[in-house]
Amino acid sequence: MNGDGDHELGHVACVRCSKPARLQCPKCLELKLPRVNASFCSQECFKESWSSHKLVHTSLSHKETGELNGVQDPHAAALAQGWMYCLRKGQSRSPQLPTFDWTGPLRAYPISPRRLVPDQIPRPDWASTGRPHQEISSEWQNSVEIKSPAQIAKLRETCRVGREILDLAARAIKPGVTTDEIDRIVHEATIAAGGYPSPLNYHFFPKSCCTSVNEIICHGIPDARPLEDGDIVNVDVTVYLNGCHGDLNETFFVGKVDKASENLVRSTYECLEKAIALVKPGVRYREVGEVISRHASLNGLSVVKSYCGHGIGELFHCAPNIPHYARNKAVGVMKAGQVFTIEPMINAGIWKDRMWPDGWTAVTADGKRSAQFEHTLLVTETGVEVLTARLPTSPDVFPWLTR
DSSP states (O other), X not given: OOOOTTSOGGGSBOTTTOSBOOEEOHHHHXXXXXXXXXXXXXXXXXXXXXXXXXXXXXXXXXXOXXXXXXXXOHHHHHHHTTOBEEEGGGTEEESXXXXXXXXXXXXXXXXXXXXXXXXXXXXXXXHHHSSOHHHHHOGGGTSOOOOOHHHHHHHHHHHHHHHHHHHHHHHHOOTTOBHHHHHHHHHHHHHHTTOEETTTTGGGOOSSSEEEETTXXXXXXXXSOBOOTTOEEEEEEEEEETTEEEEEEEEEEOSSOOHHHHHHHHHHHHHHHHHHHHOSTTOBTHHHHHHHHHHHHHTTOEEOOSOOXXXXXXXXXXXXXEOOSTTOOOOOBOOTTOEEEEOOEEESSOSOEEEOTTSSOEEETTSOOEEEOBEEEEEOSSSEEETTOOOTTSOOOOGGGTO
């Protein structure tokens, strides 16, 4: 649930730790600033946040309307609501746009306060601490788990719910919709299904899904920027339900896109399809990167090397790692009962990436566009089951599937 100045203070999350907040900065009260980003659960959190929080008092006031020369400015409008720019991998906020040599047309926008999760929803350990301690210390970081039939049954259900939630997000995408609104849809749908949005507070990630627009490769943070006609946007959804995670993403067109963007998105989709067709017992993990790179190169595109597919189940990320590029050094072969993701990130220009000041948003080094598709896959005795496969009810958003 989004907090704003009209909510009771007890329904607003602490700026620092995201626990229910009962205290508010006295200076913010004096200036009549919004309660969001000014509320704290304890004096200790208030003191720890003071160095960054005090900047709010000099940059925001209750008189700000978000209109510049009669035109609504998304940055100013968001700041006026108490939204702020994300820094330090989600652990800090600032009312000032960070200084950065942006590689393309996109800029960071303010983000809304953290959405709350009802107490009755089962959650992973990082929901409260920001650190996935169980995941980090697990034996499955160094060996690949063979899932039991009971685990697989739970994963099927979780992945189906994840697919339904991504489909809801896809239906909302159009010019003028903010990525924050997409995040709200994903968050509320996940809660309604009894699940926890896995990205939320994972290593302090501030939102419930990732939205990566245009030159953003992955881990884009949903914010106040309205989508524009001609954009492409990847929505990455992971749901924690039944004690396990289901992970998938797709890249969507916003309005009418140019031919180059259509080729990029379609070729990326094909890269994943060709990789999935390879999956069966006995295949080496390294071969996935070979088939993806071959198809990307034939279409004049490049493959990102900094991020890879991963094992998944009761842990969000674990062994095996699945590189998407050619001549990688991944060790091991696929076996029945393994579950992992394949999620190629394909760039229109060079493969290299840069990181925005928020510590999460990875963008192309040359500012050209990037696309991605992802599925969670089960290796079967005879091949592969796509646990996050499109459903008969999935929206017809990809022209090459309906022609």
